[in-house]
Amino acid sequence: MKGIVFNLLEGVVRRDYGDDTWDDLLDAASVEGAYTSLGSYPDQEMGQLVMAAAQALKLPPEQILHWFGRQAMPLLAERYPIFFTPHRSARPFLLTLNDIIHPEVNKLYPGASTPVFDFDSNSDEVLVMGYRSQRKLCALALGFIEGAADYYRETVSFEHPLCMHRGDEKCLFQLRFIASHTEP
Numbered sequence: 001m002k003g004i005v006f007n008l009l010e011g012v013v014r015r016d017y018g019d020d021t022w023d024d025l026l027d028a029a030s031v032e033g034a035y036t037s038l039g040s041y042p043d044q045e046m047g048q049l050v051m052a053a054a055q056a057l058k059l060p061p062e063q064i065l066h067w068f069g070r071q072a073m074p075l076l077a078e079r080y081p082i083f084f085t086p087h088r089s090a091r092p093f094l095l096t097l098n099d100i101i102h103p104e105v106n107k108l109y110p111g112a113s114t115p116v117f118d119f120d121s122n123s124d125e126v127l128v129m130g131y132r133s134q135r136k137l138c139a140l141a142l143g144f145i146e147g148a149a150d151y152y153r154e155t156v157s158f159e160h161p162l163c164m165h166r167g168d169e170k171c172l173f174q175l176r177f178i179a180s181h182t183e184p
Helices: 003-017 019-029 043-057 061-079 090-094 097-108 138-151
Strands: 116-120 127-132 154-162 171-179
Touching: 003 019, 003 043, 003 061, 019 043, 043 061, 061 138, 090 127, 090 138, 090 171, 097 116, 127 138, 138 154, 138 171
Parallel strands: none
Antiparallel strands: 116 127, 127 171, 154 171
């Protein structure tokens, strides 16, 4: 996993819980924690950090991943506004993941293993989004989706009828976005 993901986790933990909490998580996870954005680190380290947070907060790991994704989106928007500013809502933003955002991620962070999404955007009301990743971090993906909706001042309701954790070949998200009537 690329260091940028660890940097984002560190950023949201320090912002929301303080420096000592980040240091405590590193100790509990038995990881060094010196992550550079361009570096590559074992996926296992992220798992250890998530498990340490889950134990400390007495929450399921999926809830930690979901929280992380949602809270990390403002940091991503701040660091990479070029991906966000061309869009007025989360739906068109998400539709750029495979064609614009992930190819750019792979340029910026060579060796990154990005998930693959497929979309059915035939309905104006529901965006059907498929998610495939060897990491099976669908909770993180859903957090990022909610974070994108927050960024565009929308709410999103979602159903998750298929999940790799339940033996399906991919996760399937059915997303409905509702604008809040204010401009981003």
